[in-house]
Amino acid sequence: MFKSIIWATDGSAAADRAMPYVKSLASESGAEVTVCHADQLLVGRGGGQHVLADEEDLSAKIERQAAELREGGLNAKERIVHVTTGESPAQVIADSAKELGSDLIVIGTRGHSSLGGLLLGSTTHRLLHLAPCPVFVVPTGKGAEASEGQPATAEAVS
Amino acid sequence: MFKSIIWATDGSETAETALPYVRELAGENHAKLTLLHCDELLVGRSAGHDQFIGDEYVRDLVRRRVRELRDEGIDATARFTSGIGCDAAQQVSEAVDELGADLVVIGTRGRNPLGQLFLGSVTQRLLELGPCPVFVVPTMTPAGATTGRTAAAATA
Numbered sequence: 453m454f455k456s457i458i459w460a461t462d463g464s465a466a467a468d469r470a471m472p473y474v475k476s477l478a479s480e481s482g483a484e485v486t487v488c489h490a491d492q493l494l495v496g497r498g499g500g501q502h503v504l505a506d507e508e509d510l511s512a513k514i515e516r517q518a519a520e521l522r523e524g525g526l527n528a529k530e531r532i533v534h535v536t537t538g539e540s541p542a543q544v545i546a547d548s549a550k551e552l553g554s555d556l557i558v559i560g561t562r563g564h565s566s567l568g569g570l571l572l573g574s575t576t577h578r579l580l581h582l583a584p585c586p587v588f589v590v591p592t593g594k595g596a597e598a599s600e601g602q603p604a605t606a607e608a609v610s
Numbered sequence: 611m612f613k614s615i616i617w618a619t620d621g622s623e624t625a626e627t628a629l630p631y632v633r634e635l636a637g638e639n640h641a642k643l644t645l646l647h648c649d650e651l652l653v654g655r656s657a658g659h660d661q662f663i664g665d666e667y668v669r670d671l672v673r674r675r676v677r678e679l680r681d682e683g684i685d686a687t688a689r690f691t692s693g694i695g696c697d698a699a700q701q702v703s704e705a706v707d708e709l710g711a712d713l714v715v716i717g718t719r720g721r722n723p724l725g726q727l728f729l730g731s732v733t734q735r736l737l738e739l740g741p742c743p744v745f746v747v748p749t750m751t752p753a754g755a756t757t758g759r760t761a762a763a764a765t766a
Contacts, residue, residue: 453634453635453638473611473743476611480638561737561740576737577734580718580733580746580748581748583748585748586746586748587745587746587748588743588744588746589737589743589744589745591740591741591743591744592740
């Protein structure tokens with residue numbers, strides 16, 4: 453039912469929870485997958501710096517995950533977009549969806565943590581406003597552990 | 611990949627944008643489908659409507675949708691919850707637990723006619739509660755699923 457799926461990921465554990473769903477949705481639909489990641493840069497006179505200190509690790513991880521999807525027989529490619537601080541990752545993802553004619557965006561997000569402090573991720577929130585297509589949101593909540601084929605809760609591991 | 615799907619609907623046009631997706635997701639997965647309507651506003655009807663007057667109409671609409679989906683071979687049932695000042699997101703979340711649902715489909719607002727950004731508060735709260743994955747269909751989605759898209763293009 454989908455032709456082009458974007459997996460929006462920031463390389464975090466919360467984003468990883470979406471991967472099994474990306475696999476299933478894409479293989480059942482025969483859709484192509486674009487693993488979309490916004491690499492946020494702080495640009496100053498001294499040049500650009502990644503906002504996230506472990507950006508290189510994250511990018512490498514995302515490339516590995518795209519490779520894993522390909523090994524699983526999916527038509528997957530990664531798309532790492534560099535954005536400066538003025539642009540939001542959500543806008544980048546929504547623009548990518550428009551450009552690629554995507555019909556689904558899958559994103560993992562934080563729900564209530566056991567600490568009760570973390571709310572809906574801001575990128576997810578913005579994305580729901582900007583997205584040109586449906587958004588499949590995978591929470592890091594109690595639901596994630598209840599789902600079939602999901603690993604044990606991230607909270608339990610971390 | 612889904613066994614039990616909940617379509618959270620308030621019978622509004624906004625909620626109805628999810629219908630083509632509900633149909634496909636439930637049909638392709640041979641999933642049990644529950645149309646869930648909470649008496650309090652789910653996504654929020656447009657201003658100017660009394661929030662209680664239309665409710666019997668909404669129930670009828672939901673029942674009609676259930677019949678249509680059943681005619682198409684989908685194992686659909688309606689479920690109504692109500693309560694004054696009830697928290698619709700909480701009710702959806704409780705239904706997920708009770709039914710062992712593995713997906714909630716919900717239509718929500720993209721932009722209002724003034725171009726302001728808007729996200730249904732129930733949708734937002736549901737995502738925060740995060741009982742299971744949520745398939746969010748924004749209103750601005752061009753008339754629905756892949757199947758709906760061609761139809762939309764034809765009518766546009």
